Amino acid sequence: MKSVAADESAPQRAVVLLSGGLDSATALAWARSQHYECYALSVAYGQRHHSELEAAARVALALGAREHRTMHVDLGALGGSALTDTAIAVPERPSSGIPITYVPARNTVLLSLALAWAEVLGARHLVIGVNAVDYSGYPDCRPEFIAAFQRLARLATRAGVEGAALQIHAPLQHWSKDRIIREGLSLGVDYAMTVSCYQADAQGRGCGRCDSCRLRREGFLAAGVADPTRYA
């Protein structure tokens, strides 16, 4: 278990969760702007929009991640979400309450895996692109969830026991979608590389109708910039 703490001039390492979508690409660009040495982590959890994972690899390279890994965990086998179960249709109108596109405990699982890698790397920073303004109402995107995970992470780990204060960064948390886009553009994100659609095709083209496509389109409109999204 190596630690970067020994050399204070070395860049701090951060594990950045990278789905390949608009938000996590922006979170990675933010982490780079903060001079973290970034280790991008994608998780193949059985999502049916697999082209997101290919987008993640492109984004990691373009934004200068030090390393990019894809871990596999089969949340899809558990069922219960339209994002992993092809028998459940992706809704094309906003719903009330927590939508069927919610993947059970997804962000808890993603942050846990990021935490595991961070421990091995001696990284004290985790970055996640959750957003609690223009989002789909998932419980594990809320600020209180992120704060609870940070508390857990400090208790869960060797670094925490040894006194290193592990930090979870959610820089997009309080930004509107159009602000996310404007910040990302100023940091050099090429959103044409990213895939947001819940049911993107094999080429990464969006359906233009799901909740995620709708939020993305409205974001570009409100930001007043050209929308590079490709639709099927």
Add this chain to the structure above:
Amino acid sequence: MKSVAADESAPQRAVVLLSGGLDSATALAWARSQHYECYALSVAYGQRHHSELEAAARVALALGAREHRTMHVDLGALGGSALTDTAIAVPERPSSGIPITYVPARNTVLLSLALAWAEVLGARHLVIGVNAVDYSGYPDCRPEFIAAFQRLARLATRAGVEGAALQIHAPLQHWSKDRIIREGLSLGVDYAMTVSCYQADAQGRGCGRCDSCRLRREGFLAAGVADPTRYA
């Protein structure tokens, strides 16, 4: 997402983490004694003592789990632990501090996966066989870690948002190893089925020298009962 809450006379569902070792077998027997309908979850995370997973299947069946699943997640690919990295030797003497057999963020990952399955099942109970008395000093076995995970779980999930109080049970938490064995025997656990060794062979036989073998042997001795453990 079905919930058992609708029928109060139905048994409550619990997801029980089951490694195939002595502690988790006892935790499953405890959960059955509390009349939970038990869904046993094993996780293949790259542990080199793979015979534990075969033991888990036998134990789940013998103790009347309603269902047993094994999920795969490759923590081993991240390295950093003697339990998943064959290039790191399993120590055969107690060490000070957190030992090299600690798997980074393991219990956080295991509980996250259990939480995901619990959400799909509508289960409000998670059971984990961690112990903070006769244990190897891992940070993620401590009561404050379990309490923090329960807090996180309630914030992370649909059930939590809807007001159902998810509970994490760690019944062995404050028991000595010999008490765990005595409780388990009174609940019908056949410890000959279980595998505790950090480097068990393909037949599930222990090395007799690692920390886990040592704690197990001392437990049977202190309990004053015959030790059915098979050694290589």
